[in-house]
Amino acid sequence: MKKSLFLAVTLLVACETASVRAESVPSSFTGTWVNDNVRSTWSDGHYPTGKMKLKMTxxxxxxxxxxxxxxxxxxxxxxxxxxxxxxxxxxxYPLSGSDRYDVVRVRRLEGDHIEILEMKNDDLIVGAIWTLEDGGKTLMRWGVGKSQKGTSKAYQEFFTRK
Structure with a gap:
């Protein structure tokens, strides 16, 4: 009897902890973000400085x-x-709008970090970690992406809240 009560309490605590964790996912990522060409870089040195125009909601x-x-x-x-x-x-989960990838996997990591994996046919095309900086005014995503030619590059891209 004591063992089943202990298991029931343990299960209840685990469920409440999971619920709190799900509810505490950082909503501070919510908003519209535009890329910051000056701070962003690609490891191959070919970041389209001054040309890149990306807006995320x-x-x-x-x-x-x-x-x-x-x-x-x-x-x-x-x-x-x-x-x-x-x-x-x-x-x-399905992703639309790209011929390079059609599935996304999203998960929260420790703290205010989110992992985004964009895939096609179980092949990882883009893997990124999102985090907030500057008191939530900047979204930074760091990752590695594979080109259509099959070569990879690392990137660090900054976005400003609009």
Whole structure:
């Protein structure tokens, strides 16, 4: 009897802890963000300084992340619009707007860090860690992306809240 009471209390505490953790996911990421060309870099040295034009809209509620971005960097092409709606549980969710990747996996890491994995056919194309800096005024994402040619580069991109 004591053993089953102990197990019941342990299970209740574990459920409440998981619930608090899900509810405490940082909603401070919520907002509209535009890239900061001056601070951003790519490891291959080819960051399109002054040309990159990327705007992201992020909404977080509980353990749920909704993402929308418009990349209007290439003036001779239509903007690339990426959308996804994912629970931050590390499971795959559909992503639309890219021919390079079609699935996203999102999970919260310790503190105010979020991992974003963009994949196609179980192949990791982009892996990124998002974090907030400057008291929540700056979103920084650091990651590694694979080009369509199959080569990879690291990047550190900064976004300012609008």
């Amino acid at each position: 992020v909404s977080i509620s509980g353990n749920h992340l909704i993402y929308h971005s418009v990349n209007d960097t290439l003036k001779n092409k239509a903007p690339m619009i990426i959308d996804f709606d994912a629970v931050m549980d590390g499971k795959p």
